[in-house]
Amino acid sequence: MNLFKDKNISSGKLALIFSAPAIFVLCVTVLIPIIYAIYLSLHRYKLKRAKRPFIGFDNYEKILTSEKFWDSLSTSLIFATSAVAVIITVSFFLALLLDQDFPGRGWLRALLLIPWAIPDVVNALLWNWLLHPSFGIINALFYMGGFIDQYVAWLSSMPSAMIWVVIAYSWKNIPLATLLILAGLQTVSKSLHESAMVEGASAWQRTLKITMPLLRPTLTVVLIFETIFALKVFDLIYVLTSGGPGKSTSVLGWSIYINTFKKLDFGSGSALAMILGLITLFLAMIFYTYLDRGEKQ
């Protein structure tokens, strides 16, 4: 421990010593794999072939000129935009409800953690059961309500498969978004609302004119985070639809998995993963410039 007794040690060095174990773990599990993934993406690396030559950006070129990629990118974008739209809208109203002062709201907030705590795979199992083509409760309820004439295999046809995947995904992700928006709501001052009420503004007007503008920074953060996470979706697709019916729910995450681990083309799989990473990074950059601007204001 002589090292720590030395008063002359610079804080930079000390910081490095303190974070050495964490940095080591992250180097081995994140940094080196990413570098190796970039290396793989620049090679023709198929598991079945012994020769793995350097081919520059050929993998990227092939992906960007293939129809399959654009199909799965658009599937991902459709999935992400609809899921984020559902999540933000429902969370906003749910947060407004939980921001009210009424007996029992503590219970509601606690119960909100149930969908949040359920692992993605089990969430998929749950919805697989709710949507069962012969015995699912959603079929039963819709049938009794007169919405459908006969039971439907929701996950085997489009667009219902995509719609239900979006709903299942949103169901699990709404709680966290709600908690974040709720925290944002609590910074909106009550006195503003009260003075508007004196002026005769209705509840709806107050929400639109006071709450919404003040909540914009929070909503932007939630929006970007949710978009990034929705673009990475994999677990739910794996269990619920396997990219089907046909290729209609084959999002980017699913095509990376198929390319790499089913077709055993590690080169093109890595290139595809890099493209997804770049899209994510691009969104993150927008996020940080926005946050920076927000801080300076």
Next chain:
Amino acid sequence: MKRSKIKYYILVYSASLIFLIVFVGPFLWLVSSSMQLERQIMQVPPVWYPDPLSLDSYKEIFFGAFYDESYVSLYGKSSSYQARIYLGSFLNSLIIALSVSLFSVIFGAYAAYPIARMNFKGKYVLLFSILVVRLVPALALAIPIVLFSKKMGMSDRLITLIFINMSFVLPYVIWLLQAYFKTIPSELEDAGRIDGCNRFEVVNKIILPLSIPGLVTTAILAFLLSWGEFLFALLITETETSYTSTVVAAMFVTAVADVSYVTIIAAGVLAVIPPVVFALIFQKYIMSGLLSGAVKN
């Protein structure tokens, strides 16, 4: 005035009721289905509550784990492969999640301290890279990691999964803890340093004991993150020796034949119990943790 109050309560409570049906209902339905008989859950219209209450599905999983096939079939039952290995996979998940939680909090605390308390060159680079790491798609890391672990003979081992899960848990932990450390008054630390403590002793004797609520919150969140992990587990595990609960839960759902539906549902319920119980017991901590991680910048 009084009438508007009544109207307000009617509105708030009917909204709460819809909330409960949508967000808690599916979970309750899963639990209720798991306690029915196979022929009951296959009834149309559905049986709303289990009558008689049957624990056959759970028995299949528990007996399957502890007795061999010949003993189970004495009761006219058979257990599927998934049911037999399920409890074992729970133990694996538990070992992995506890170790990840422990190591991430220890490594994370020492890495978070300099970020929260010291000025050094590259502090913001470090902070930014921690955030970027959180956004890297797991699929991009998965490809090289699978190749590495195959080459080094490390696949199908718990230790590999413990290590890999830290790639996404550790950045999150560092982020949460540095926010928490900032809330501890620095006077306490200054007092300690005047008394002759070096930085290392300051962390061990002052910061860590004062941060126990923050450390517990972080450990719980780390546990839950690791418990629900699926992609790496799917790719790294090959046999019962390392299958995690999420992998076997997915095997239940995607099984073509041989597994009775109630057992699949019971498997889902069992996988949800640890995280949901955790979430409900520690809800106050978890909520504060979730919010500090995202809102505080």
